[in-house]
Amino acid sequence: MSRPVVAVTRRVFPEGLAVFEGRAEVRTNDADVALDADGLAKHAAGAQVLLTTADTPVTDALLAQLPDLKLIANIAVGYNNIDVAAATRRGILVTNTPDVLTEATADMAWALLMAAGRRVSESEQWLRDGKWTAWAFDLWLGADYHGTRLGIIGMGRIGRAIARRAHGFGMEVVYHNRRPLPIGEHGATWVTREELLRTCDHVVLVVPYSAESHHLIGAPELASMKPTAVLVNIGRGGVVDDAALAAALASGKLAAAGLDVFEGEPKVHPDLLAQPRAVLTPHIGSATPRTRRAMLGLAVDNVIDWLDGKAPRCTVNADALPVETSTPQRG
Template sequence: MSRPVVAFTRQYFPDTAEPLAHRADLRLSPADEALDAAGIVRHVAGCSAAVATTGCPFTASVIDQLPELRLIANVGVGYNNIDVAAATRRGIMVTNTPDVLTESTADMAWALLLAAGRRIGDSERWLRDGQWNRWAIDLWLGADLHGTTLGIVGMGRIGRAIARRAKGFGMNVIYHNRRTLPAGEDEGARWVDKAELLSTADHVILVVPYSAETHHIIGAEQLAAMKRTAVLVNIGRGGLVDDVALAQALKSGQIASAGLDVFENEPRIHPDLLAAPNAVLTPHIGSATFRTRRAMCDLAVANVADWLDGKPPRTLVNKDVLPV
């Protein structure tokens, strides 16, 4: 019998695919560029499994053109690039890489919150431009974090890791989630509805996955409900925030500042956000440490190896595909 073929839709670490080489034929990506839908169909045609990233759109149309496909292993905790319902109808397993990026992404949320709150980005640019020639009592005044109220929208693994860090800053933590967490799992945070969170929190961090239900959960109306001194951080997904409305809120002073690692239509960034001096912008690097990105790739490959061995993948998203 012919061996299964595993496609890698992006270039990863040089030895990422090695654990699969003795049990499958490998189809590696020729270039480290995100494939569009047509490119995915061409590259993955005839393959049994694909290792993908969040930039690779496995839409229903793409999936329908890949009849041999049985597994999509996504390198990332999010998988909104995959039509999971379409994959499930076809009996295709979908996996992600949770847990291994939790702490690094939580660190990044704090990096953005500190940088945006304390005006690190615009004050550094000002210094580099040679404008610092004296000290002044009102020089680059920013926002305190210690002793303030932090609002977390999305209290999953990463949200709870962020809340744990807030204890070191002596912050009061409130959160909004689809469900209230049991005592002992909430890191001492208090559940509130979204309206109360937006109006009460001094700083707001978004950590929810993107879906049709969470599209633009922060728009002009929600930004207007926040404190004018508030900092907004988004490390969830682009599309959670209406970037046009946010750019206007930053320009008008409706909120003080923002720290963004994800954007609508990334890698294209709305020019009004690029022009906003009170926005700290990073290129989707929430999990970008060597150890974490390596662990994400290794987990994706381990999911493929589980499937090749006839076992359920360890981080299977759509368990409905398993035999009853």
């Protein structure tokens, strides 16, 4: 019998796919171009597994064209690029890659927080433009961190890792989830979202995107924050109203922002691009060699579990199918 087909939507480390040799036919996207809906349908035609990245939209319309598909292995912890409900209706399992990117993404949150608050990008550009002709006592004053109050909205694995780092700065850490967490290693205090926004010197968003979290931070929320505050978003684009954020920065209602995710990325709102007090990075929160290899490795492990007739270790929608009926025929 023919081997199952694993369609890979973007270029990944080729050595990470070597484990499939002799077990599955691997169909790669060597040109590494972002495939449109028609291109994805052609690329994945006849495949049982889609190994994909967070920039690839897997819609109900696409799934309707892939009747052989049994597993979508997302190389990301988030999976808002996939219509999970549609996949579940069609008996398609969805997996993700939690934990392995926690520390790298928490580091990135701090990189953005420090760069935005201490005006690193802004002052570097000023220096590169040849404007540094003399030192001044009040030159490029930025934000304090030691002894200030940090608010984290979304206290999952990454949020807790950010909180651990904050204690090294002697910061008071508060957080908001829908419900308080048991007291633990994070050493943070639950507060309402309104109190967090109103009282914190720095706010970090680590929230997945959903209809419920769309524009969680918009003009009213930004107006409630301290004008000296720094906002960082490493969750997902769409959680922040980017146009409202740009307006708040332009008017001085907010001191600075650091963003790794955007609405409609890779496009970025032009008003944000024009804001010198916004530090902008192209969704690179997990972009270290060790972390990206670990993400690919975990996604591949999910596929191998399925090939072996086991429940994938990081299944998002375990109720999609009984595992035994999702196992491909092998010969």
